[in-house]
Amino acid sequence: MIARPAIESERLPVAVSATDPVSRAGIMMQLRGIPGIALVDEGQLDAQGIALVIADEVDEETARVLRALKRRGANRLVLIVTRIDEGGLMAAVEAGATGVLRRSEATGHNLLATIRSAAAGDGTLPPDLLGRLLEQVGRLQRQVLSPRGLTLAGLTARELRVLKLLADGLDTAEVGQQLFCSERTVKHALHDVTTRLNLRNRTHAVAYAMKQGLI
Numbered sequence: 001m002i003a004r005p006a007i008e009s010e011r012l013p014v015a016v017s018a019t020d021p022v023s024r025a026g027i028m029m030q031l032r033g034i035p036g037i038a039l040v041d042e043g044q045l046d047a048q049g050i051a052l053v054i055a056d057e058v059d060e061e062t063a064r065v066l067r068a069l070k071r072r073g074a075n076r077l078v079l080i081v082t083r084i085d086e087g088g089l090m091a092a093v094e095a096g097a098t099g100v101l102r103r104s105e106a107t108g109h110n111l112l113a114t115i116r117s118a119a120a121g122d123g124t125l126p127p128d129l130l131g132r133l134l135e136q137v138g139r140l141q142r143q144v145l146s147p148r149g150l151t152l153a154g155l156t157a158r159e160l161r162v163l164k165l166l167a168d169g170l171d172t173a174e175v176g177q178q179l180f181c182s183e184r185t186v187k188h189a190l191h192d193v194t195t196r197l198n199l200r201n202r203t204h205a206v207a208y209a210m211k212q213g214l215i
Contacts, residue, residue: 010036011036011038012037012038012048012050012115012119013038013040013045013046013048013050014031014037014039014040014050014051015041015042015045015049015050015051015074016039017051017053017065018053018054019055019061020054023054023103027052027080027111030106030107030108031108031111034108034112037112037115042072045069045072045073045074047073047075047076048076048119049076050077050115050118050119051069051076052078052080053066053077053078053079053080054103055080056082056083057084058079058084058087058091058092062092062095063091063095066079066092066097067095067096070096075096076121077098077099077118078097078099078101078114078115078118079092079099079100080101080103081100081101081102081103082104084100084102084129086132089125089132089133090133093133098118098123099114099124099125100125100129101114101126102126105126155214158179159192159193160209160214160215161179162179162190162193163193163206163209163214166202166206167209167210172190190202193205
């Protein structure tokens, strides 16, 4: 059995994935020798490492690569892409990308800044793509979620109020009084939340809502 080389703890492991070997070599050449970066194979990445995925566009193959890396535990995926539109952006986000950088802007300085942002848990998008993403999210809320009484968190306004009141220390009967509904209605709302979000109980539901910044 061949042991993997140790990676110094102060260096951030970065793997580069591309179907085009020339593109992969070019990005690796820019990263090689940069302090704080350790180039590794994809198999050496853990949840703290960064995977750079290079593609011409966000097609099904690119999405497949992103999803495969995500399944293997690489949670910080940066897409370096030649062409991308609104549909491609949403497909990349759905496949697990946490940052996008256009290939024409992939200088050593920008690569390092994007990698550091990903390592800190922050997403990176070109300004115009950020605007498109926000527009897409707003359209999703207006056209799909709002007509169904849902928010982006997958919870209705009433469900959020129930969780907020429970977090404030009220029991289900008191929540019902506050919302002018029966205790049975409150319990039904809690059951819907825990079932839909795969949560264990009402305490777990409140903790989830607080952790997500919903209440």
